[in-house]
Amino acid sequence: MSLIAATDGDLFVLNKPAGLLVHPGEDPAAPDLMAAAIAAGAPRGIAPIHRIDLETSGIVLASPDPELRGALGKAFADGQVVKRYKALVHGRTHKKGTVSRALMDQRRGRSLAATTRYRKLEWLGYVTLISARPETGRKHQIRRHLQSIGHAIVGDERYPPKRFRAVKGFPGRLWLHAASIELPDGRFFAVDLAIELEAHLEVLRGSSD
Numbered sequence: 424m425s426l427i428a429a430t431d432g433d434l435f436v437l438n439k440p441a442g443l444l445v446h447p448g449e450d451p452a453a454p455d456l457m458a459a460a461i462a463a464g465a466p467r468g469i470a471p472i473h474r475i476d477l478e479t480s481g482i483v484l485a486s487p488d489p490e491l492r493g494a495l496g497k498a499f500a501d502g503q504v505v506k507r508y509k510a511l512v513h514g515r516t517h518k519k520g521t522v523s524r525a526l527m528d529q530r531r532g533r534s535l536a537a538t539t540r541y542r543k544l545e546w547l548g549y550v551t552l553i554s555a556r557p558e559t560g561r562k563h564q565i566r567r568h569l570q571s572i573g574h575a576i577v578g579d580e581r582y583p584p585k586r587f588r589a590v591k592g593f594p595g596r597l598w599l600h601a602a603s604i605e606l607p608d609g610r611f612f613a614v615d616l617a618i619e620l621e622a623h624l625e626v627l628r629g630s631s632d
Contacts, residue, residue: 426438426439426463427460428612433487433488434495435465435484435485436484437460437483437485438482438483438615439456439475439479439481439601441479441480441596441597442477442478442596443459443477444456444477445457445483456471456485457470457485460485465487466487467487468487469485469486469487470485470486470487470489470492471483471484472484472491472492472495472496472499473496473499473504475601476563476599478578479600479601480599480600481508481600481614481617482614484604495606498606498607500560502558502559502560504605504606505556505604505605506556506601506603506604507554507555507556507602508555508556508557508601509544509555509602509616509620510552510553510555510565510569510576510598510599510600511547511552511553511576511590511620511623512551512553512574512575512576512598513549513574513575513576513577513584513588513590514549514573515549515551516574518542519541519542520540520541520542520572521538521539521540522538522539522540522541522569522571522572523537523538524537524571525537526564526568528561529562535559537557537559537561537568538558538559539556539557539559539568539569540555540556541554541569542554547627547628548630549588549590550590550627553574554602565599566579566581566582566599567582569582570582570583570584573585576599577590577597577598578593578594578595578596578597578598579598579599591626591627592626592630594619594622594623595619596619598620600616600617602614602616
């Protein structure tokens, strides 16, 4: 799986592995996505336009052009970008649903409105593969919302299920992947599911035959 999934002019579509920081951290020795992208052939000066959690894999847009980063960064902040994630959650969800629950923002010191929509992709025994679309961009929004309705994401140690139940073939990571992004101008980008997550789905599908 290539780290640089696609390019569109100065826009780079990256497929981040889980466990890799999007931005350089305090420890200069710790690996980060931008350093990995440069090593894979991206130009120096490349910087992310948005971010996803350390434990999450999937699509991240980046560019060496500060004007492009500024314009697209504003589109993300204004909620004009459609982001879709794949997640494996505990329990059997409804076929689709909407979670509209305010979430506490520690930096602002108050709760902020938040909405996440989801739809069932596949029931796999006790767990469900879903597509999730956050309409707002609160910290850990998908993870917190899904836990709040009794469908915590598999492997989420920070927002765990109320009753733990082991999942066969558990890949040892947060089961959350940023799958695609649609920009306001209609451009659509998607990246492959992380190899370890795809392999886990095959285990689950085999065990449910």
